[in-house]
Amino acid sequence: MTQTRRAARIARRMASIEPFHVMALLARARELEGAGRSIIHMEIGEPDFPTPEPVVRAGIRALEQGALHYTATPGLPQLREAIAGYYRARYGADVSPSRILVTTGSSAALMLACAALVNPGDEVLLADPGYPASRHFVRVVEGVPRPVPVDAASGYQLAPDHLERHWSARTTAALVATPSNPTGTLITTERLGEMAEIARSRGGTLIVDEIYHGLVYGDDYTSAVALADDVVVINSFSKYFCMTGWRLGWMVAPADLVGELEKLAQNLYLAAPTPAQHAALAAFEPGTLATLSARAGEFKARRDYLVPALRELGFDIPVMPQGAFYIYAGCGRLTKDSYAFARDLLEKAGVAITPGVDFGANAPERHVRFAYTQSIERLKEGVARIAGFLKAQA
Numbered sequence: 120m121t122q123t124r125r126a127a128r129i130a131r132r133m134a135s136i137e138p139f140h141v142m143a144l145l146a147r148a149r150e151l152e153g154a155g156r157s158i159i160h161m162e163i164g165e166p167d168f169p170t171p172e173p174v175v176r177a178g179i180r181a182l183e184q185g186a187l188h189y190t191a192t193p194g195l196p197q198l199r200e201a202i203a204g205y206y207r208a209r210y211g212a213d214v215s216p217s218r219i220l221v222t223t224g225s226s227a228a229l230m231l232a233c234a235a236l237v238n239p240g241d242e243v244l245l246a247d248p249g250y251p252a253s254r255h256f257v258r259v260v261e262g263v264p265r266p267v268p269v270d271a272a273s274g275y276q277l278a279p280d281h282l283e284r285h286w287s288a289r290t291t292a293a294l295v296a297t298p299s300n301p302t303g304t305l306i307t308t309e310r311l312g313e314m315a316e317i318a319r320s321r322g323g324t325l326i327v328d329e330i331y332h333g334l335v336y337g338d339d340y341t342s343a344v345a346l347a348d349d350v351v352v353i354n355s356f357s358k359y360f361c362m363t364g365w366r367l368g369w370m371v372a373p374a375d376l377v378g379e380l381e382k383l384a385q386n387l388y389l390a391a392p393t394p395a396q397h398a399a400l401a402a403f404e405p406g407t408l409a410t411l412s413a414r415a416g417e418f419k420a421r422r423d424y425l426v427p428a429l430r431e432l433g434f435d436i437p438v439m440p441q442g443a444f445y446i447y448a449g450c451g452r453l454t455k456d457s458y459a460f461a462r463d464l465l466e467k468a469g470v471a472i473t474p475g476v477d478f479g480a481n482a483p484e485r486h487v488r489f490a491y492t493q494s495i496e497r498l499k500e501g502v503a504r505i506a507g508f509l510k511a512q513a
């Protein structure tokens with residue numbers, strides 16, 4: 120087959136799906152480690168903590184007891200109940216378990232939401248910088264992602280004003296993540312409510328990705344679930360619950376969407392992994408929640424160390440990140456090319472960070488993301504190495 124014919128077989132939409140560029144850096148970091156180099160990983164977007172012990176034990180029990188058949192597509196009834204109970208306990212929100220769908224990570228929930236809401240040609244508003252997969256989910260269903268550049272003025276988040284200005288006749292949804300990846304910043308409760316109202320008044324939908332909920336280091340936040348019942352809310356066991364590899368998430372959907380989403384999920388993946396669902400039941404036990412809350416405290420301590428340390432080194436962090444485990448730092452005073460900077464930092468100093476290019480087109484060459492998914496001791500070592508690297512460059 121000729122090169123041209125082979126290229127023609129690939130769907131056109133694939134041209135707008137980009138890989139996670141950080142994976143190339145991670146691969147290089149692993150290669151260097153394989154060759155004996157010590158690498159400080161500040162690029163990894165998952166908790167360094169293991170899955171809590173009771174969850175692991177519940178997973179093993181499920182395997183031993185042969186809980187290995189498909190569950191119902193929307194998930195184990197007792198898990199949907201437990202998630203509803205979590206909203207009640209944590210946010211004082213009453214959600215019917217019938218609106219909760221357990222999914223294969225929040226990734227599947229995002230895919231379902233886009234497939235169920237976005238027609239070909241429909242536009243979806245997103246913050247730039249933002250989590251790259253979000254715009255790609257929109258693309259996969261032939262929608263048009265409309266990245267809106269955001270900066271310190273709106274806390275690196277979409278604000279009601281952005282929705283007012285950018286919502287067009289073709290816009291069908293706005294998709295936000297709070298706290299955000301890569302900026303770690305939050306949308307306040309008041310703004311979130313206003314944004315839900317704007318979407319509603321335009322006949323569209325607000326989709327809120329709350330995957331970093333739980334990892335929030337302040338008080339002014341609630342789940343969008345508590346604000347409105349026509350918002351699509353997405354969450355996951357990956358981050359706060361330290362269960363990335365179990366591939367389990369969920370969504371809370373408006374009642375009129377549940378049947379459509381269930382139909383789609385049946386076709387796309389049938390059901391989320393059964394052992395993972397049984398394991399996740401233990402995630403809501405008081406002992407597990409206490410462990411997770413202590414870990415959130417540890418993440419906060421790391422943030423409190425790292426933000427001033429990076430500012431001291433010359434990185435610009437105009438807004439204190441209030442959640443997740445990311446700092447999106449301006450590096451314009453240190454380099455004109457964040458990708459080359461990240462590459463050199465890895466090669467010369469053994470510190471891996473993520474260049475801005477992964478998160479959109481809004482000045483990516485002047486930004487890098489730090490993930491504090493390492494102990495404070497390792498972060499301190501990372502900061503010392505970056506200081507040495509910068510000194511050698513000067």
Ligand SMILES: Cc1ncc(COP(=O)(O)O)c(C=O)c1O
Nearest residue numbers: 224225226250296300355357368
């Ligand atoms: C903002 C955001 N949403 C969704 C995901 C997908 O996570 P998962 O599929 O593990 O729930 C990630 C992963 O990093 C993320 O950062």
